[in-house]
Amino acid sequence: MDSWANSRDLHLNLTLTPGARGVRDQLLGALRESVRSGRLSAGTALPPSRTLAADLGVARNTVADVYAELVAEGWLASRQGAGTWVLDSPHRGAPQPARPRGALPPPRHNLMPGSGDVAQFPRAAWLASTRRALAAAPTEALRMGDPRGRLELREALAGYLARARGVRVTPDSVVITAGTRHSVEILARMFGPERAIAVEAYGLFIFRDCIAAMGGTTVPIGFDDLGAAVADLNAVDTPAALVTPAHHYPHGVPLHPSRRTAIVEWAGRTESLVLEDDYDGEFRYDRQPVGALQSLDPQRVVYLGSTSKSLTPVLRLGWMVAPTALVDEVVAAAGGQQFYVDGITQLTMADFIVAGNYDKHIRRMRAIYRRRRDALVRRLAPLAPAVTVTGLSAGLHLLLMLPDGAEPEVLRRAGAAGVGIAGLSRLRHPLADNNIIRPDGVVVNFGTPGEHAFPHAVEALATVLEQTVVRSA
Numbered sequence: 001m002d003s004w005a006n007s008r009d010l011h012l013n014l015t016l017t018p019g020a021r022g023v024r025d026q027l028l029g030a031l032r033e034s035v036r037s038g039r040l041s042a043g044t045a046l047p048p049s050r051t052l053a054a055d056l057g058v059a060r061n062t063v064a065d066v067y068a069e070l071v072a073e074g075w076l077a078s079r080q081g082a083g084t085w086v087l088d089s090p091h092r093g094a095p096q097p098a099r100p101r102g103a104l105p106p107p108r109h110n111l112m113p114g115s116g117d118v119a120q121f122p123r124a125a126w127l128a129s130t131r132r133a134l135a136a137a138p139t140e141a142l143r144m145g146d147p148r149g150r151l152e153l154r155e156a157l158a159g160y161l162a163r164a165r166g167v168r169v170t171p172d173s174v175v176i177t178a179g180t181r182h183s184v185e186i187l188a189r190m191f192g193p194e195r196a197i198a199v200e201a202y203g204l205f206i207f208r209d210c211i212a213a214m215g216g217t218t219v220p221i222g223f224d225d226l227g228a229a230v231a232d233l234n235a236v237d238t239p240a241a242l243v244t245p246a247h248h249y250p251h252g253v254p255l256h257p258s259r260r261t262a263i264v265e266w267a268g269r270t271e272s273l274v275l276e277d278d279y280d281g282e283f284r285y286d287r288q289p290v291g292a293l294q295s296l297d298p299q300r301v302v303y304l305g306s307t308s309k310s311l312t313p314v315l316r317l318g319w320m321v322a323p324t325a326l327v328d329e330v331v332a333a334a335g336g337q338q339f340y341v342d343g344i345t346q347l348t349m350a351d352f353i354v355a356g357n358y359d360k361h362i363r364r365m366r367a368i369y370r371r372r373r374d375a376l377v378r379r380l381a382p383l384a385p386a387v388t389v390t391g392l393s394a395g396l397h398l399l400l401m402l403p404d405g406a407e408p409e410v411l412r413r414a415g416a417a418g419v420g421i422a423g424l425s426r427l428r429h430p431l432a433d434n435n436i437i438r439p440d441g442v443v444v445n446f447g448t449p450g451e452h453a454f455p456h457a458v459e460a461l462a463t464v465l466e467q468t469v470v471r472s473a
Contacts, residue, residue, distance in 0.1 A: 176318070
């Protein structure tokens, strides 16, 4: 007979034949195919074996045996008290490209840039904010509202950014986005493709990519020990310059005060804009955080921020503080509606800030990250001078400068050892002049691993460097 299991949206079409072995093989095949085809996506919770067995009219031991075999094969994962769920399997078909032969698995020791320790996400406080926000939300909050974003969040952010980052801001100048990349996409759309946007010669390639996706181009400006070479902008016809003044990515130096003044003066003189990516400005360890560049001229600097490093990238929550005269133009470039960040997340974040929990979380994580940074620096100290550590003052990453030519081999050995790090060369603009190309190096994010995993990741990295760089020196 035909039997359908309809539990937690799990749909299995089985033609059950007598005998437990036939049922077991059919269930194995059906579940494998559901994962392979993408019908069961990664993270999907499966029904308890007792529930699925009752739905199918088969023995519970049959379902339990199938689950156990699929766990062993890498299709599923299971933990006592947490149930059984679908893994992001290499067997998956169309939704997951097949892994090329010889490709390495995801790193066991994840020191890749991109986020902080998401295991530290303040779940209880966030849940409490969600409950309060939903309980207090008017009905209209569940409809599309102000295209700039919920007023509650814009007010909360205005207070926080003014207090913590020195931004000169009102709620009317805040536009909520789905992250800094989304902010850059909106601005690139607003500028149009006619003139290239200036970027630092070394910087996050995803911004160059998203500008290109909008039909635009980028042009690099130089970099040295004082930060971005602002004088290079005088030779560039550009509507805007995207910079990281508080903590250059990836070299870690703040923009020198004289250059902070110079870039604002350039923007005023040429009627251009400075796009300030304040990606980790809250995390400074040697002194109080460097204030936002935007405070020098709010009508010439667009301030960009997000929760990517402070909370988690998956919130997809960011903001820009735009010059007053440009807010309507920014909103129009964004599509004229606030459809990219859901209102409930915005209300939750507003409550989270107002309740003081965002500040509390930042202070707590600042202490954790400083302890990790110090531990990493201590472990790498014996590797000098073959390995030089830079970018110590702030942020979640360090830049390790290597002997010329060593970067490819370090990355190869790190990959083989399951250590995830990023090469400095990948962050160099393809049009960067030879005279501003820096020596080889790797970017190490000490914020990514969980607390229990961090010491092992540090030791694995140090071992790779000792075997690759120090022994060959």
